[in-house]
Amino acid sequence: MASYHDLVTQVIREASRPLTLDEVLHRVGQLRPVLSANPKITIRNALNSSQAVAFLGSGRTAEVKQRCRTALQARADALAEATSPMFSQADHVDPTLALV
Helix, strand or coil, X not given: CCCHHHHHHHHHHHCCCCCCHHHHHHHHHHHXXXXXXXXXXXXXXXXXXXXXXXXXXXXXXXXXXXXXXXXXXXXXXXXXXXXXXXXXXXXXXXXXXHHC
16 A cells, blocks of 8 residues: 555645645545544655655746746756757768668
């Protein structure tokens, strides 16, 4: 049987957006009933012990999305810069392929 820590990590990784504690609790409850005296504390403890979780605080979703976009764009720009010389050279095409 999966631990609450494992279930919380699974729920966070499968989510397409940041989740509130109540949403995580609900999704974990769909996978396995949270039968503790205080389910919210149980899930919060599992969240606190997970390295796959970042707490955003209230209203920080837009800020985090922007940071992710900026980081991803920087990586994409670096890859484009590294590969552009390969694609700009016309002499790298095999002549037999050019005749096809």
